[in-house]
Every structure is written in C-alpha cells, then in structure tokens.
Amino acid sequence: MGSLGQPLLFLVALGFGFGPIYQKAGGGDYIQFLVPGIISMSILFTALFSGIEVIWDRQFGFLKETLVAPVYRSQIMIGRTLGGATVAIIQGLIVLFISFFLGFRLDNLSLLPLAFVFMFLIAFLFTALGTAIASVLEDMQGFQLIMNFLVMPIFFLSGALFPIEGLPNFIKVITSFNPLAYGVDGLRGALTGAAHFSLLTDFSVLGIFVVVLLIIGSYLFSKIQI
Amino acid sequence: MLVYLYMIDVKNLTKRFKDLVAVDNISFSVKEGEIFAFIGPNGAGKTTTIKMLTTLLDPSQGEIRINGYDVKKQEHEARCSFGIVFQDPSLDDELTAYENMELHAMLYKVPRDQIKKRIEDLLSFVELLDRKNHLVKNFSGGMKRRLEIARGFLHSPKILFLDEPTLGLDPQTRSHIWNYIENLNKKEKTTVFFTTHYMEEAEKTADRVAIIDHGKIVAQGSPKELKAQTKTDSLEEAFLALTGRNIREEGPSNKMMRFGHR
Numbered sequence: 001m002g003s004l005g006q007p008l009l010f011l012v013a014l015g016f017g018f019g020p021i022y023q024k025a026g027g028g029d030y031i032q033f034l035v036p037g038i039i040s041m042s043i044l045f046t047a048l049f050s051g052i053e054v055i056w057d058r059q060f061g062f063l064k065e066t067l068v069a070p071v072y073r074s075q076i077m078i079g080r081t082l083g084g085a086t087v088a089i090i091q092g093l094i095v096l097f098i099s100f101f102l103g104f105r106l107d108n109l110s111l112l113p114l115a116f117v118f119m120f121l122i123a124f125l126f127t128a129l130g131t132a133i134a135s136v137l138e139d140m141q142g143f144q145l146i147m148n149f150l151v152m153p154i155f156f157l158s159g160a161l162f163p164i165e166g167l168p169n170f171i172k173v174i175t176s177f178n179p180l181a182y183g184v185d186g187l188r189g190a191l192t193g194a195a196h197f198s199l200l201t202d203f204s205v206l207g208i209f210v211v212v213l214l215i216i217g218s219y220l221f222s223k224i225q226i
Numbered sequence: 227m228l229v230y231l232y233m234i235d236v237k238n239l240t241k242r243f244k245d246l247v248a249v250d251n252i253s254f255s256v257k258e259g260e261i262f263a264f265i266g267p268n269g270a271g272k273t274t275t276i277k278m279l280t281t282l283l284d285p286s287q288g289e290i291r292i293n294g295y296d297v298k299k300q301e302h303e304a305r306c307s308f309g310i311v312f313q314d315p316s317l318d319d320e321l322t323a324y325e326n327m328e329l330h331a332m333l334y335k336v337p338r339d340q341i342k343k344r345i346e347d348l349l350s351f352v353e354l355l356d357r358k359n360h361l362v363k364n365f366s367g368g369m370k371r372r373l374e375i376a377r378g379f380l381h382s383p384k385i386l387f388l389d390e391p392t393l394g395l396d397p398q399t400r401s402h403i404w405n406y407i408e409n410l411n412k413k414e415k416t417t418v419f420f421t422t423h424y425m426e427e428a429e430k431t432a433d434r435v436a437i438i439d440h441g442k443i444v445a446q447g448s449p450k451e452l453k454a455q456t457k458t459d460s461l462e463e464a465f466l467a468l469t470g471r472n473i474r475e476e477g478p479s480n481k482m483m484r485f486g487h488r
Contacts, residue, residue, distance in 0.1 A: 061316040069333040070306035
C-alpha cells in the first residue's frame with residue numbers, strides 16, 4: 001500500500017502541475033500522456049525492488065531450502081520472477097484504475113488486453129533484472145545502493161514524464177537503450193493510441209530483453225553460494 | 227553405468243576461504259544404509275563440509291559423489307538424491323507451519339494425494355499439529371527446530387543429511403527423533419549423515435564416526451574402534467583424547483549464523 005503513494009503523488013502533482021503548460025505548448029491533455037508513464041513507473045519500482053526478497057531469504061536462511069531442492073534452479077528463478085511480476089502488475093492495475101478518477105480515458109477499449117501484455121512485459125523484465133542483481137549481492141545495503149543508482153535514470157530517461165521526440169540527440173540515443181522506454185511507449189500506444197516507436201518494435205525489444213535477462217538471471221541464480 | 231557402492235564418496239576435499247583453510251584434504255565414504263556421524267569441535271569444518279556435499283558451496287578442490295553423481299557436473303541429479311535438515315533456520319517466517327511443509331512437499335514432488343496426510347502425521351509426530359495454521363515467526367526456537375526436522379522427513383530421500391538436528395531440543399524430543407531416524411534407516415535403508423555435539427547420540431546411533439578437527443579428519447571408524455584406538459570407555463573421552471581440551475573459537479561465518487538464530 002505504501003508503494004502506491006509515490007505514483008499517486010507523481011500523478012497528481014505532475015499531472016495537475018504541468019498540465020496547463022503542456023497544453024499551452026500544444027501537447028494536448030497531459031494526464032493522457034502521463035498515466036501510462038506513471039503506471040510503468042509503479043511497475044518498475046515494485047518489480048526491481050522485489051529482487052530484495054532473494055537477499056531477504058538468503059539472510060533468513062530460507063533460500064537454502066529452495067537451493068537444495070530437486071528442482072532446476074532456473075525454474076526457481078523464473079517462479080520467483082513470476083511471483084514478483086504479479087505483485088508489480090497488480091500495482092500497475094491499481095494505478096490505472098485510480099487514474100480514471102483523475103480524468104484518464106482509454107483511446108480504444110479493444111486494445112486494453114494489449115496494455116496488459118505490455119504491463120506484464122515491463123513487470124517481468126524488471127523483476128528478472130532485480131532478481132539477477134540480488135543473486136550476486138549478499139546484503140541489503142548494497143542492493144539499495146545499486147537500485148537507487150539504476151531506478152532513477154531508467155525512469156527519467158524512459159519518456160514516462162516527457163515526450164522523447166523533442167530531446168537532444170545524445171539523450172535520444174541513451175533512451176533507445178533503455179528497455180523501459182519501449183515499455184512506456186507500448187503501454188501508451190495501447191492505452192491512448194499515441195506511440196513513438198511502433199507497437200511491434202516495443203513488443204519485440206521488450207521480449208528480447210525479457211529472454212536475455214531471464215537467461216542471465218537464471219545463470220546468476222544457479223551460481224549462488226551460501 | 228558404473229554401480230556405486232558408496233552413497234557418499236568424498237576424495238581429497240578442500241575448501242579455502244581466502245587464506246583460511248576450512249576443510250583440508252579430507253576423504254571418506256558412506257555406504258548405503260549406513261548411519262555416519264561427523265563430529266568435531268566448533269569451527270572444525272563440519273557445516274562447510276555439509277554445504278559442499280549438498281551443492282550449496284563449491285569445493286576448492288577434490289571430488290564429491292552423492293549417490294554416484296558428481297556434485298559438480300550432475301548437481302541436479304545429486305540434489306534429487308538427498309534431503310537435509312539444516313543447522314541454522316531455513317523456514318519461511320511469513321508462512322504457517324502447514325504452508326512451509328506444503329511448499330517443501332511440492333518442491334520434493336511428494337504425490338499430491340499423500341501431501342495432506344503426511345504433513346499432518348509429521349506435525350503430530352513433532353507435536354505441532356494444533357499449531358499448523360500459525361505463522362512460523364511466532365514460534366519458539368524449539369518449535370521451529372521441530373518443524374524443520376518434520377519437514378526434512380516429509381519426503382523419503384536416499385540420503386538424509388542432518389546438521390546438528392537436535393541442537394536445543396529437550397531430551398524427550400531428542401530421543402523421539404532419533405528413534406524415528408533409526409526406524410527410517412532400518413525400514414527404508416536411508417543413508418544418514420549427521421553432525422552433532424552430543425557424543426552419546428553419535429555413540430548410540432552411528433555405525434561409523436569421523437572426527438574432524440581444524441579441517442582435517444583425525445580419526446574414523448566405528449565408535450568401538452575409536453574407543454579401542456584411544457583406550458577410553460566412551461566416545462566423549464575418545465573425542466577429547468583426539469581433539470584436545472582447548473576451547474575453540476568459531477569462525478566468522480559461524481558466528482553470523484548463530485546471530486541469525488536468535
């Protein structure tokens with residue numbers, strides 16, 4: 001519940017704060033633009049930080065129980081990732097639900113399932129990343145440090161808060177390597193019909209990232225020593 | 227395929243942590259259906275050895291075969307051959323006793339239709355049945371310990387590792403649990419590998435004993451042989467004769483585990 005506060009604050013403060021300026025600049029309704037970004041943000045935060053459960057379980061000893069079990073460690077890693085992703089998606093859904101009260105409107109109801117697909121991909125991708133990072137760390141402090149270092153750049157350079165089009169070229173280049181940029185874009189495309197890349201590009205890039213991170217994550221998880 | 231006579235076969239096993247040699251070139255083997263006790267002072271390398279045997283830690287050198295499988299190359303097959311009760315806690319505190327058992331049953335593929343009955347039988351065996359729906363975080367140390375042991379018995383592995391299983395339990399519970407283990411060993415031919423600080427447990431139940439000190443095995447044989455070798459009347463005296471009477475300092479990793487225990 002506590003982790004809902006931040007996205008809502010962003011939504012209200014930025015949505016109402018920048019709304020008039022955005023409109024004057026000819027961008028249209030800022031809430032329409034912002035909501036997919038904030039949904040992505042809440043999924044990103046929850047998903048990445050869910051990796052901490054690996055460290056938690058390591059410190060409390062429960063991780064051992066799963067590591068000696070006659071189940072492939074890659075399966076355990078994927079299971080953990082799916083669990084974390086589920087929580088993250090629920091977060092995203094709650095934010096979406098609340099945003100309707102702030103005036104957010106869907107562009108095309110039939111694309112809603114596609115929006116769920118993008119939410120799932122974002123959640124799965126960043127939970128896998130969080131779990132992979134947590135697999136090589138032993139303490140919470142280190143994890144927090146790396147997360148704080150990662151999460152803000154990923155968020156700010158994703159086009160969640162402002163359009164990518166108008167950005168200077170070098171930032172555009174950095175953005176094009178940021179998986180969240182494709183997540184935000186895909187979600188925005190599905191929810192409001194305005195995408196910067198094509199939805200197919202978004203889907204493919206996210207899909208590739210998910211597979212690569214799952215492979216790396218499973219490898220790192222299977223190498224955990226206690 | 228070669229038929230392996232030994233359920234646990236360890237050759238020249240060494241584990242180094244930076245400049246500390248925790249386990250120093252040990253070799254031993256345990257036959258099928260044998261009860262093998264691994265005893266030694268604090269910090270001697272018992273838990274490190276068990277971690278390597280159960281694929282939690284990579285050896286620096288040497289070879290380990292569990293049920294014939296090389297733990298380095300066939301770790302999954304090795305994992306399918308054993309069950310373990312850890313020395314330090316490994317329960318999920320946020321789950322109930324029943325849920326912890328159920329999760330274990332699923333991980334170890336206990337047939338679905340038997341899960342409920344097995345869990346309830348074992349929980350009643352360790353006298354936790356009336357607490358089955360309570361969260362583990364509210365359990366006392368002894369209750370957690372009993373739950374861990376019950377969980378270890380949930381499936382029927384070929385090899386059962388027990389790392390100081392009865393630590394902190396009262397004598398009634400200890401004897402109760404050892405009876406169960408001996409019974410399991412007789413009925414299902416389960417190979418048992420355990421560590422303990424209670425010498426009378428080792429003397430009473432173990433077919434063979436290895437004494438480890440400073441990472442090296444200083445003696446191994448049946449309790450009788452060890453007593454004869456040191457000309458003593460009990461395993462405890464034999465143990466003291468072999469390892470000296472100095473009190474040991476625990477390694478840092480051990481201390482951390484103890485800390486987590488509280």
